[in-house]
Amino acid sequence: MISLAGRDIMHSWGKFVFTAMGLGLLIGVTLSMAGIYRGMVDDAKVLLDNSGADLWVVQKDTLGPYAESSSIYDDIWREIRGMPGVKQTANITYLTMQVRKSKEERDVRVMVTGVTPGEAGTPGWPPYLVAGRQITRSHYEAVADIASGFKLGEHIQIRRNQYTVVGLTRRMVSSNGDPMVFIPLKDAQEAQFLKDNDAIREQRRRTAENPAFNQPGMPGLLDTVIASQSTNPYVNAILVRIETGHAPEEVAESIRRWKRLTVYTRDQMEEILVGKLIATSAKQIAMFLVILSIVSSVIVAFIIYTLTLGKIREIAVLKLIGTKNRTIIGLIVQQSIALGLIGFVVGKISATLLMAPIFPKYVLLEPLDSVLGFIAVIMICILSSIIAIRVALKVDPAEAIGG
Amino acid sequence: MKKLPFQIRTLALIAVLVPLFALFVYVALRSGPLAPVSIVLATVENKSLSPALFGIGTIEARYTYKIGPTFAGRVERLDVHVGEHVKAGQALGEMDPVDLDERIKAQNATLKRATALLSETQVRKDYAKTQALRYEQLLKAGFASEEIADTKRQELLVAETALTAAREELSRVRAEREALEAQRSNLSLIAPVDGLIISRNADPGTTVVAGQAVVELIDPYSLWVNVRFDQIRARGLAAGLSAQITLRSQAGELQTGRVLRVEPLADVVTEEVLAKVVFDHIPDPMPPIGELAEVTITLPTLAETPVVPNAAIHHIDGKLGVWQVINGDLRFTPVSLGIADLEGLVQVQEGLKIGDQVVIYSENALNERRRIRIVDHIPGVTQ
Numbered sequence: 001m002i003s004l005a006g007r008d009i010m011h012s013w014g015k016f017v018f019t020a021m022g023l024g025l026l027i028g029v030t031l032s033m034a035g036i037y038r039g040m041v042d043d044a045k046v047l048l049d050n051s052g053a054d055l056w057v058v059q060k061d062t063l064g065p066y067a068e069s070s071s072i073y074d075d076i077w078r079e080i081r082g083m084p085g086v087k088q089t090a091n092i093t094y095l096t097m098q099v100r101k102s103k104e105e106r107d108v109r110v111m112v113t114g115v116t117p118g119e120a121g122t123p124g125w126p127p128y129l130v131a132g133r134q135i136t137r138s139h140y141e142a143v144a145d146i147a148s149g150f151k152l153g154e155h156i157q158i159r160r161n162q163y164t165v166v167g168l169t170r171r172m173v174s175s176n177g178d179p180m181v182f183i184p185l186k187d188a189q190e191a192q193f194l195k196d197n198d199a200i201r202e203q204r205r206r207t208a209e210n211p212a213f214n215q216p217g218m219p220g221l222l223d224t225v226i227a228s229q230s231t232n233p234y235v236n237a238i239l240v241r242i243e244t245g246h247a248p249e250e251v252a253e254s255i256r257r258w259k260r261l262t263v264y265t266r267d268q269m270e271e272i273l274v275g276k277l278i279a280t281s282a283k284q285i286a287m288f289l290v291i292l293s294i295v296s297s298v299i300v301a302f303i304i305y306t307l308t309l310g311k312i313r314e315i316a317v318l319k320l321i322g323t324k325n326r327t328i329i330g331l332i333v334q335q336s337i338a339l340g341l342i343g344f345v346v347g348k349i350s351a352t353l354l355m356a357p358i359f360p361k362y363v364l365l366e367p368l369d370s371v372l373g374f375i376a377v378i379m380i381c382i383l384s385s386i387i388a389i390r391v392a393l394k395v396d397p398a399e400a401i402g403g
Numbered sequence: 404m405k406k407l408p409f410q411i412r413t414l415a416l417i418a419v420l421v422p423l424f425a426l427f428v429y430v431a432l433r434s435g436p437l438a439p440v441s442i443v444l445a446t447v448e449n450k451s452l453s454p455a456l457f458g459i460g461t462i463e464a465r466y467t468y469k470i471g472p473t474f475a476g477r478v479e480r481l482d483v484h485v486g487e488h489v490k491a492g493q494a495l496g497e498m499d500p501v502d503l504d505e506r507i508k509a510q511n512a513t514l515k516r517a518t519a520l521l522s523e524t525q526v527r528k529d530y531a532k533t534q535a536l537r538y539e540q541l542l543k544a545g546f547a548s549e550e551i552a553d554t555k556r557q558e559l560l561v562a563e564t565a566l567t568a569a570r571e572e573l574s575r576v577r578a579e580r581e582a583l584e585a586q587r588s589n590l591s592l593i594a595p596v597d598g599l600i601i602s603r604n605a606d607p608g609t610t611v612v613a614g615q616a617v618v619e620l621i622d623p624y625s626l627w628v629n630v631r632f633d634q635i636r637a638r639g640l641a642a643g644l645s646a647q648i649t650l651r652s653q654a655g656e657l658q659t660g661r662v663l664r665v666e667p668l669a670d671v672v673t674e675e676v677l678a679k680v681v682f683d684h685i686p687d688p689m690p691p692i693g694e695l696a697e698v699t700i701t702l703p704t705l706a707e708t709p710v711v712p713n714a715a716i717h718h719i720d721g722k723l724g725v726w727q728v729i730n731g732d733l734r735f736t737p738v739s740l741g742i743a744d745l746e747g748l749v750q751v752q753e754g755l756k757i758g759d760q761v762v763i764y765s766e767n768a769l770n771e772r773r774r775i776r777i778v779d780h781i782p783g784v785t786q
Contacts, residue, residue, distance in 0.1 A: 013416050049768065052718060075672065087721065117633050119740060119749070121718030129714040130764045130781040133747030136713070137457040138633040139697070147784055166747070167714065168784060170766060186633075219615045221742075233672065246719055294663040342420070352430045369433070 005334035008311065019303055020272070020339050022045055024346025026299060030292040031351040031373055034364035037285040044175045046275035048266060049094070052053045052240035054248050055134065056264045057255060063148075064262075065094050065236035067277045072261065074189070074235045083255055085246035090116040090123040091235040093188045096178055102159045108148050110181045111174035112158060114188020114235070123239035126182055132167030138184050143167035145179035158183065159191045175277050177361045193232035203229060278313045293376070300343075301384030304336045308388035315392050316400035328392050332385050340381035344374055439774035441497045441781050444728065445715060445763035447755045452744045456640055456700040460630030460680070464601075464623070469616035470592050472498045477610045478617060481592075488623075489594040495618055496607075498590040507587060509630050512579040517573040524569040528562035535559040571666075592617060599623045601692060621692065626685050627663060630698045631675040638742075639702045640665050646680045651695040659683045662700060681688050699745070708741065709755055710748045715763045716740070725755065726762035726769050733762070733771050 009016050047066065056065070057072070057080055064070020077089040091113035098107040115124040117138045125134065126143050132152045135141045142163040144150040147170075155162045163183055172180040183191070195203070204226055207213050213225045240263075242251045252263040264272065274282075308315070315328060346369060356363040432438070481496035483489060538555040541547035562733030598620035605617045628648060632640060642665060648658040659682075666677040680698055690696075715725045717735070725736040755761065762769065764781050 010412055010416065013412060017416070017419055075674075119633050119723075119743065120713045120716035121723050127717060128765050128768055130766060131784045132714065134713045134716075136747055138636055138747045139457065139459050151785060153695065170781070170783075217612055219612065241721070342423070345423055349423070349426050349430050367431070 003333050005338065008314075008331065009335060009338060016335075016339070019307075019343065020342035021346050023296070023300060023303065023339060023343035026292070026296050027343050027347030027348055027373070027377060028350035028355060030289065030360065031294055031365065031370065032349055032355040032363055032378065033285060033289045033292055034360070034369050034373065035351065035356060035365040036307060036361060037282060037289070038364040038366055038369065039362035040278050040282060040285070041274055043173050043177050043362055044278055045270065046171055046173065047175050048171050048269055048273065050127055050180075051239055051375050052121075052125070052127060052241070053090075054242045054266060055240035055252050055255070056269055057238040057240055057259075058236070058262050058264070060260060060262050063261060063272050063276065065092070067272050070236050072139070072236075072238065074185075074233050076259070076261070077238050079259055080238055080240060080255060083251065083256070083258070085242050086240055086253040088123060088241040089184055089242040090118070090239045091237075092116070092124045092239050093185065093192055093236045094174070095192045095227040096174060096176070097191075099148070099181060101154060108150075109178050110144070110148050111176075111178045112184050112188060113180050113190060114185040114192070115182050116185050123241055124182075126167070126169040126172055126180075128169065129167045130170045132165070134167055135182065135184060136166075139187055140164065141166045141184065143169055143182040145172045145181070146170050147173070148181060149183075156181070158187075159194060160197075161187060161190075163187070171362070173362065182279035189232055189235065192236075193234065195231075200230070216292065239330075293380070296377075297380040297384055300336070300340070300381055301387055302333065304381075304385045304388045305391070307335065308332055308392050312392070312395055313400060316395050316397050319395060319397040320400045325393055329389050332388050333382060336381040336385040337378060340377045344377045347373075347377075372392070405442075421514070425629060427690065439776040440769065441766045441776050441778045442726075442728075442762045442769070443764040444760045445712055445782060447709045447711055447751065447757055447759040447761060449707050449757045450710045450748065452710060452742060452748055452750060453704045454639065454702045454742050454744045456636060456638075456677070456702065457745060458630040458631055458632035458637075458675075458698050460628040460696055460698055462626060462692055462694045462696060463629045464621035464692055465625035465627050465679075466596070466622040467601075468595055468620050470495060470594070470599065470620065471611060471613075471615045471617045472592070473500075473589060473613055474586075475612045476501070476590070476609070478605050478607050479590075480607050481598050481605070481617065482605065483603070483618060484601050487600050489598055489600060490621065491596050492596055493591040495594055495595045495600075497592065500587060500590055503583065503587050507580065507583045510576065510583055510701060513622070514573070514576045514734050516581055517569070517576045520565070521569040521573050523550060524562065524566040528559070528566045531555070531559040531562035572659045596620075596622060599689075623689055624685065626659070626682060626689065626692075628680040628682075628696050630678050630680050630696075630700055631670065631673070632678065632700075634669065634674050634676055637676040640676060640700060642679060644700050644702065647699045647701070648680065648682065648691050649697045649699075650686070651697075652690070653686075658686055705742060705750070709751045709757050709759075711738075711751055711755065711761055712763050713743060713747045713749050716749065717769075726765070728760060728775065728777070731775075733769055733773060735771070736761075 032271060058064035059070035059072050062068045062070040074091050077091055080086060081089045091114075095112045096109065097112055099110045100107040100110065110235060112123065113136070116122055117135070120134050129143065130146060132143070135143055138162050140161060142165050144156070144165050146168050150156055150165045150168075152165055152168060154165045156165060158181070174180060207225055207229065208222055214222045240251070242248055246293060248265040252265050255261060255263045301313070352365055467598065475647050477499040478766055479497045479499040485493045489495060535555040538547050538552040542549065542552040600620050602619040603617070604615070604619070605611050611617060640662070642662050644662045646660045646662055648660050649656065650658070660680050661683070663679045663681045666679070669676045711725060716723055716725065719735055722737040723740060724735050727734050727736050738754030739752045741752045743749040766781050767773075
């Protein structure tokens with residue numbers, strides 16, 4: 001038996017393939033959109049994974065450190081370290097800022113992360129590198145995400161200090177997708193809380209003019225006050241690793257109860273990041289996804305419809321020679337599915353090879369999403385051929401002769 | 404010939420569709436979560452590490468002299484300015500004596516008066532002595548009464564006592580004058596050592612309280628760096644180790660020095676150990692006090708042991724270890740680590756032997772089920 005659909009496609013295959021490719025690009029955009037959503041969720045998850053923590057201890061009643069600002073004293077880790085079930089603690093600071101390469105005008109938006117010095121594997125450290133080494137000095141060294149564009153050995157300027165990039169890593173991003181730059185904690189505390197020189201001078205002047213701090217009979221008082229103003233014993237969070245055999249929630253609860261700090265477990269943190277921080281952007285992407293799906297199905301319907309209209313005379317002839325309705329439906333549906341198939345293949349290729357690499361944010365194309373996308377494309381193709389089928393079935397065989 | 408157009412069409416269609424599907428299969432398998440992870444391997448080497456400690460500190464002077472008056476008063480003159488070198492004993496300035504000069508004059512007059520009083524009492528005593536002698540002789544000869552002779556004797560004793568009192572009064576007045584003079588000379592601000600003026604806190608006319616520094620001077624040959632090391636990375640810090648000092652203003656230029664002492668008191672709040680590092684040769688020109696300096700302390704070289712780069716160390720399920728490729732599969736090998744150096748190498752005490760291959764870089768987080776592809780360098784990293 002000869003395939004009617006195949007013969008028809010073969011008749012004008014160029015037009016057919018190009019139409020399918022056009023459709024494919026549209027499907028590619030739809031797939032990318034799903035990939036962008038997955039990428040956003042993944043960004044949030046890698047941020048948590050990379051920190052290597054089981055618990056996050058933050059300022060009381062805040063959603064910190066990612067979703068809200070949080071600051072706690074940098075010696076609280078000592079108390080936490082002594083709690084039962086706690087294996088390792090590490091201070092951490094996060095600060096999203098523009099960082100400039102030395103001797104260059106261009107700056108990059110990055111999340112500067114201050115990590116506690118120690119040995120590799122300390123919570124908060126980049127878990128893997130793609131080049132270079134981890135930080136070994138407790139000052140003025142940085143490990144940067146490769147997406148920031150920084151190279152090994154380059155000097156970057158963060159606030160008033162220059163840092164040497166000693167290592168590169170990959171997929172270390174903030175929940176916004178900004179690349180991370182890891183620097184030693186003390187430097188990061190300074191970067192976060194140290195004001196610029198003008199502000200410091202102004203503050204000194206203000207203090208000096210305050211008669212309460214600048215008493216003639218107490219010459220050392222002013223210096224003392226100024227010194228106390230320029231300290232910054234704060235960090236944003238404490239990362240806690242718990243000992244095996246302890247449930248995270250149980251340890252978290254005892255810290256909450258006895259240290260009166262807010263503690264989040266990994267699940268709660270993910271809920272905050274995915275459920276709260278990126279909720280609006282996720283909804284936005286989901287909306288786009290729905291709109292694109294609708295637009296795609298309407299376009300597929302139009303294409304099939306015009307293709308069918310174009311060969312209405314041939315269908316009439318088929319009817320005239322007594323072809324069964326089933327065969328005609330088969331012709332249209334097969335064509336429609338072929339269109340969807342090629343479209344999907346082109347879409348998947350374009351999404352993976354063209355769109356994902358150049359898109360500024362991370363695009364994660366999950367295989368399962370592709371399978372679901374494939375099923376959806378085929379379903380949409382079948383559904384949108386219904387109108388065309390109705391038209392084809394309604395054709396009067398007489399048209400073949402009368403026209 | 405009739406079938407030829409059909410064949411060309413079929414061939415063309417196949418020519419388009421087959422590569423398309425091939426590309427599709429490639430894309431589906433080679434990208435996304437199913438794609439193999441590129442990794443870079445490194446060999447465990449036998450190497451002797453020269454660990455080093457890195458700290459930052461500020462230039463400080465070992466001896467700082469704060470010179471000021473011991474009494475509250477007004478600065479009368481100050482002859483030195485910041486940056487001037489002064490000699491030991493040199494007068495740097497003076498406090499306003501207010502009425503001190505006048506009091507010294509008064510004391511001089513009092514002294515003269517006491518001297519005069521002394522002469523007077525001396526004269527009186529001499530006369531009383533003569534009288535007493537005379538009446539003694541007259542009494543013996545029977546020309547004078549016993550009573551008068553007694554009176555004269557008593558007068559002599561009184562005159563002698565008055566003389567002692569006048570003598571003591573004179574030394575009291577003299578001592579008081581010396582005290583005033585000492586106070587007067589105490590108003591001069593004198594340099595205790597050869598040094599460099601680093602701060603001039605008050606100008607003439609300013610009233611300062613007792614003990615407030617008017618000028619500060621340092622011994623410029625006693626510069627040292629007060630260095631702070633993170634306690635976690637201060638193992639092996641000891642006096643006498645050689646040090647390399649980089650001043651913030653002279654990045655790239657190394658000064659040599661050595662650890663003078665490690666402070667017995669560590670900083671509790673900042674979790675740092677403090678040490679004093681002295682220069683072998685004090686840089687010329689002298690670096691400003693308070694300038695930031697980076698100090699690298701070289702520790703003694705260790706014996707040869709297996710070492711791995713610190714980028715290879717991972718923390719998985721509560722254990723530190725490295726990823727190894729065994730028969731094409733990834734395997735996590737727990738290791739125990741020793742001392743690390745500043746170049747990113749760590750001693751391996753247990754778990755690996757020399758020549759073992761470990762994963763140093765990977766494109767993604769690894770687990771045992773990941774497919775891998777061994778490469779020279781991770782794609783995207785410019786060499």
